[in-house]
Amino acid sequence: MIRKARPEDLDAVVAVYDEILTAEEAGLSCTGWIRGLYPDRSVAGKALARDDLFVIEEDGCILGSGIINHFQGPEYASAPWEHEADPDHVCVLHTLTVSPRAGGRGLGRQFVAFYEAYAKKNGCRELRIDTNERNRTARAMYAKLGYKEICIVPTVFNGITNVRMVIMEKYLEE
Numbered sequence: 001m002i003r004k005a006r007p008e009d010l011d012a013v014v015a016v017y018d019e020i021l022t023a024e025e026a027g028l029s030c031t032g033w034i035r036g037l038y039p040d041r042s043v044a045g046k047a048l049a050r051d052d053l054f055v056i057e058e059d060g061c062i063l064g065s066g067i068i069n070h071f072q073g074p075e076y077a078s079a080p081w082e083h084e085a086d087p088d089h090v091c092v093l094h095t096l097t098v099s100p101r102a103g104g105r106g107l108g109r110q111f112v113a114f115y116e117a118y119a120k121k122n123g124c125r126e127l128r129i130d131t132n133e134r135n136r137t138a139r140a141m142y143a144k145l146g147y148k149e150i151c152i153v154p155t156v157f158n159g160i161t162n163v164r165m166v167i168m169e170k171y172l173e174e
Helices: 007-025 041-050 074-078 107-121 136-144
Strands: 002-004 053-058 061-069 090-098 126-132 148-157 160-171
Touching: 002 107, 007 041, 007 053, 007 061, 007 090, 041 053, 041 061, 041 090, 053 107, 061 107, 074 126, 074 148, 074 160, 090 107, 107 126, 107 136, 126 136
Parallel strands: 090 126
Antiparallel strands: 002 053, 053 061, 061 090, 126 160, 148 160
C-alpha cells in the first residue's frame, strides 16, 4: 500500500535511506547519493512537514518512500521541455526509494504508477523526474515506464559535487 507518511514513519523512512547508502558504499548499487549529504533525516522531515512524503508499506513495514510535489529545482529552468505547463500543473517525483531487501519486487514501478494517478487526480498532466546519470537502474525503469530523458545538466546537488542530473518528463494524455 502507498499512502501519505505519518510522523511515526519518519524513522523507518530514514532507515531505508541508510540501507540504500550502505549498499552504495559497498558497491552494490549506484545512486550517486552520499551519506551525510543526501538523502538524510532533514529531507524526509521537511517533506513530512510539507505533507508531500509518501511511503510504501507492506504488512506494517515501511519498504520505501517518495516525495511528490510541484517543486522544480533550478536545473529544470533551462530544460528543453516538450510540454510546457504552468508550474502548478506540473507534478514532480523526488527521492524515490525502495529498500534493498525489497528490491526486484516491482515496488518502484508501483510507486511510479501511484505518482501518475496522484498527479492526474490533482490536475497535473505534465510529470517530471530527475536522477543522477550514474543511476542506471532508475533510468532504465523510468524509460520502460515512458519517461523521456530531456537533458543532462551538470550541477551540485544538495552538496554533492560533479553530479550530472538526468531530467525526464512524461505527459499524461486525457
